[in-house]
Amino acid sequence: MTPLIDEWIYALKKELGNHKGKAAICFAVVTVTMLALGFVWPKVYQSSAIVYADEQNIIKPLLAGQAELTRLDTDQLAVVRERLSSPAVLGQALLETKRVANLDDKYSLDPKLRELQAAITIEEAGKNHVRISYKSKDQKQAFDMATAVVNAFVRDSAQSKRQESRDAFLFIDSQVKTYKSQLQEAEDRLKNFKSENPGGSDDSTSRRISDLRSTLEALNIELQTARARRDGLAQQITHENQSIARQYKSDVYRDAMAKAQSRLDTLRLSYQETYPDIIALKQQIEDMKQAIAKSESEPVSDTTQYTAANPVYQKLKTDLADAEINMRTLQMRVDSTRRLIGDEHDQSKENAEFQAKSAELTRDYNVTKSIYEDMLERREKARLSMALDVQGQGVTYKIKEPPAYPNRPIGLRFMHFFLAAPLLGLLTPIALIIAYIQLDPRIRFTDRLHQSLPETVTVLTVVPHYRTSYEKTVARGEWSSIVLLGIAVLVIYIVVGIVRVSGVV
Amino acid sequence: MADDNDNFRPLKPVIDNTNRAVRVISNKVLLDDEHTREEIRRMAELERLSYAELESLKVIHPGMLQAQVMNAFRELRTKLYQLPSSRENFVLLIASVVPKGGGSFVATNLGAAIALDESKTALIIDCNIYDPALHRLLPLEPDFGLVDYLENITLEAKDIIYSSGVRRLRLIPAGAPRQPGAEFFTSSRMRRLIEELRTRYRDRYILIDAPAMSTSTDARILAELCDYVMLVVPHGQVSSDHIQSSIDAIGPEKLAGVIFNT
Numbered sequence: 001m002t003p004l005i006d007e008w009i010y011a012l013k014k015e016l017g018n019h020k021g022k023a024a025i026c027f028a029v030v031t032v033t034m035l036a037l038g039f040v041w042p043k044v045y046q047s048s049a050i051v052y053a054d055e056q057n058i059i060k061p062l063l064a065g066q067a068e069l070t071r072l073d074t075d076q077l078a079v080v081r082e083r084l085s086s087p088a089v090l091g092q093a094l095l096e097t098k099r100v101a102n103l104d105d106k107y108s109l110d111p112k113l114r115e116l117q118a119a120i121t122i123e124e125a126g127k128n129h130v131r132i133s134y135k136s137k138d139q140k141q142a143f144d145m146a147t148a149v150v151n152a153f154v155r156d157s158a159q160s161k162r163q164e165s166r167d168a169f170l171f172i173d174s175q176v177k178t179y180k181s182q183l184q185e186a187e188d189r190l191k192n193f194k195s196e197n198p199g200g201s202d203d204s205t206s207r208r209i210s211d212l213r214s215t216l217e218a219l220n221i222e223l224q225t226a227r228a229r230r231d232g233l234a235q236q237i238t239h240e241n242q243s244i245a246r247q248y249k250s251d252v253y254r255d256a257m258a259k260a261q262s263r264l265d266t267l268r269l270s271y272q273e274t275y276p277d278i279i280a281l282k283q284q285i286e287d288m289k290q291a292i293a294k295s296e297s298e299p300v301s302d303t304t305q306y307t308a309a310n311p312v313y314q315k316l317k318t319d320l321a322d323a324e325i326n327m328r329t330l331q332m333r334v335d336s337t338r339r340l341i342g343d344e345h346d347q348s349k350e351n352a353e354f355q356a357k358s359a360e361l362t363r364d365y366n367v368t369k370s371i372y373e374d375m376l377e378r379r380e381k382a383r384l385s386m387a388l389d390v391q392g393q394g395v396t397y398k399i400k401e402p403p404a405y406p407n408r409p410i411g412l413r414f415m416h417f418f419l420a421a422p423l424l425g426l427l428t429p430i431a432l433i434i435a436y437i438q439l440d441p442r443i444r445f446t447d448r449l450h451q452s453l454p455e456t457v458t459v460l461t462v463v464p465h466y467r468t469s470y471e472k473t474v475a476r477g478e479w480s481s482i483v484l485l486g487i488a489v490l491v492i493y494i495v496v497g498i499v500r501v502s503g504v505v
Numbered sequence: 506m507a508d509d510n511d512n513f514r515p516l517k518p519v520i521d522n523t524n525r526a527v528r529v530i531s532n533k534v535l536l537d538d539e540h541t542r543e544e545i546r547r548m549a550e551l552e553r554l555s556y557a558e559l560e561s562l563k564v565i566h567p568g569m570l571q572a573q574v575m576n577a578f579r580e581l582r583t584k585l586y587q588l589p590s591s592r593e594n595f596v597l598l599i600a601s602v603v604p605k606g607g608g609s610f611v612a613t614n615l616g617a618a619i620a621l622d623e624s625k626t627a628l629i630i631d632c633n634i635y636d637p638a639l640h641r642l643l644p645l646e647p648d649f650g651l652v653d654y655l656e657n658i659t660l661e662a663k664d665i666i667y668s669s670g671v672r673r674l675r676l677i678p679a680g681a682p683r684q685p686g687a688e689f690f691t692s693s694r695m696r697r698l699i700e701e702l703r704t705r706y707r708d709r710y711i712l713i714d715a716p717a718m719s720t721s722t723d724a725r726i727l728a729e730l731c732d733y734v735m736l737v738v739p740h741g742q743v744s745s746d747h748i749q750s751s752i753d754a755i756g757p758e759k760l761a762g763v764i765f766n767t
Contacts, residue, residue, distance in 0.1 A: 010767065011740075442743055443743060443765075459762060463767065464574050465767050
């Protein structure tokens with residue numbers, strides 16, 4: 001034992017010795033009061049039922065993922081408490097036990113509802129089990145009311161569950177209808193758009209553009225070639241005379257002279273110079289020479305002069321004209337090809353817009369469609385759940401243990417008071433003395449003394465109480481008489497208790 | 506001197522014939538300790554009280570069963586020996602904070618504890634003149650007491666020193682009860698008495714049993730004449746304010762410490 005405990009025991013003993021009379025009176029008063037309280041303490045009977053929240057259902061595995069069983073909330077205690085505080089359930093119970101005639105008179109109903117609610121206790125009794133108890137001073141009433149309350153609760157929960165799943169089905173059904181109309185709208189929009197804008201694909205347009213580009217390049221090359229040819233011909237034609245001019249007489253003479261000369265040459269091969277023909281021919285040539293000279297000296301008249309077309313020029317001219325036409329043709333083709341390319345570009349821009357719009361409409365359609373399909377599936381599940389609940393399957397509250405008829409009162413009974421009274425009677429004066437020692441500022445403990453002294457002052461020693469043998473004898477005598485008195489009181493006390501328990505009083 | 510001892514009459518004051526002069530004259534090569542023992546043995550002794558009588562008077566004795574009481578006083582005695590002192594013995598005032606606080610009990614037993622040692626003696630002066638208690642240690646009513654000595658200048662110190670029922674414990678009883686109000690302890694005769702008692706015997710420890718601090722200023726006045734003051738705090742009777750005011754009245758330099766009397 002620590003010194004502090006020793007000191008406490010010593011202080012307690014000392015104070016108890018100082019206040020012996022008061023302590024004895026306190027003991028007597030407390031004991032008698034407690035016993036009296038035990039006599040008058042009201043009896044309370046409680047009837048309780050255990051309700052089982054059936055979460056695991058035989059149908060559940062069969063319908064896994066297909067139908068949502070109306071699940072019980074994880075905090076069943078709160079759910080049960082909530083349901084049992086509803087006037088509907090409690091009212092039913094009151095009606096059943098004939099505590100009220102009908103539920104219309106709210107003024108008389110309300111206090112009874114509150115009274116009932118106060119007498120009901122709800123507590124957890126293991127996993128998924130809830131204990132519902134009803135307390136009353138009357139045994140029969142406790143039993144009847146507990147039964148009625150539990151029945152009303154179970155009925156109500158089944159009904160509300162049905163209502164709940166039905167509401168869920170109706171809600172999903174209405175949603176399905178909404179989505180259906182939305183889906184149809186989206187479908188119509190897409191259809192209309194596609195029919196209004198046939199459009200080409202982006203691919204074909206770009207292919208055409210590239211074809212046209214290559215054609216254009218080829219044409220450009222051709223055009224350059226044609227242009228070069230035309231330029232060459234035009235250059236050449238400037239060097240060429242348009243026509244050839246000639247003097248007719250001299251030219252005739254010259255032609256004849258040439259012929260005569262060639263005949264002369266031929267004749268000279270066979271004949272002598274003196275051959276007449278040769279002489280004649282010579283003569284002729286001479287004449288002709290003179291004629292030429294004469295004619296050339298004469299001024300040339302227009303009549304005598306004629307112009308002859310230059311065949312080279314003619315040819316070049318023809319070619320040039322051809323080249324010119326060819327070039328123009330090519331030029332036109334280049335222009336038209338360019339225009340076509342421009343058109344195709346415009347077309348491809350239109351294509352992009354079209355495709356964006358088309359994608360948007362398609363997306364709308366797809367999203368709506370998927371939701372709609374999902375909703376359809378859900379509706380089927382809800383329909384199944386509703387069917388389950390209607391047929392009483394799914395999660396239910398079952399009465400696991402019906403209320404029992406209470407034979408013994410709960411809470412404090414006479415026996416408790418009987419046993420506790422002497423103990424309390426002993427403890428009260430001790431507790432009071434402890435409180436007195438605690439509150440009394442006078443010093444009883446060494447450490448308190450140390451605390452109240454200045455630091456320079458020391459406690460030299462603690463002198464224990466010197467008990468003389470006379471004191472010891474006196475104390476022993478006092479204590480033995482106290483013990484004797486205590487035994488006597490206890491005997492009387494037990495007799496009173498036995499009398500009470502055996503039912504004489 | 507031994508003859509004197511033999512002629513000792515219980516109801517007469519003890520004539521103390523051991524003094525320093527004798528010791529010096531003897532001139533023997535004796536250790537101080539041996540001297541003292543020798544002298545003390547020669548001291549006149551009264552018939553000693555039996556253990557049962559001592560117990561009923563609440564005085565410690567070597568045969569007592571409650572060893573912790575004995576040990577407490579022995580411990581106290583040892584602590585007091587260790588106090589710094591200019592002389593070999595000391596004059597210690599013992600006062601309770603409140604009346605019936607056990608001041609006389611502590612004084613008696615401290616004296617008895619000192620006297621347990623054969624080489625030491627103790628003298629208790631009962632200054633509690635309005636409510637004396639120590640005369641109970643004497644088998645018969647004493648002739649004179651402290652008050653008588655102070656009033657009657659013809660009395661000598663040796664006339665009022667009585668041997669108690671405890672070996673080596675001397676006593677000066679309070680004397681005839683007086684009306685309160687008279688200032689005895691301020692007199693120079695009182696001062697001289699203390700001085701004489703202190704100087705005559707080197708090995709004698711003088712304990713003054715003073716009235717409670719809360720009832721009179723006597724304790725404060727007597728404290729002037731003493732080397733140390735010891736406060737007795739009774740169990741469950743005083744608050745810390747009480748203790749504090751007593752400590753303040755004595756002053757820190759003379760206060761040897763506090764005894765917790767349970």
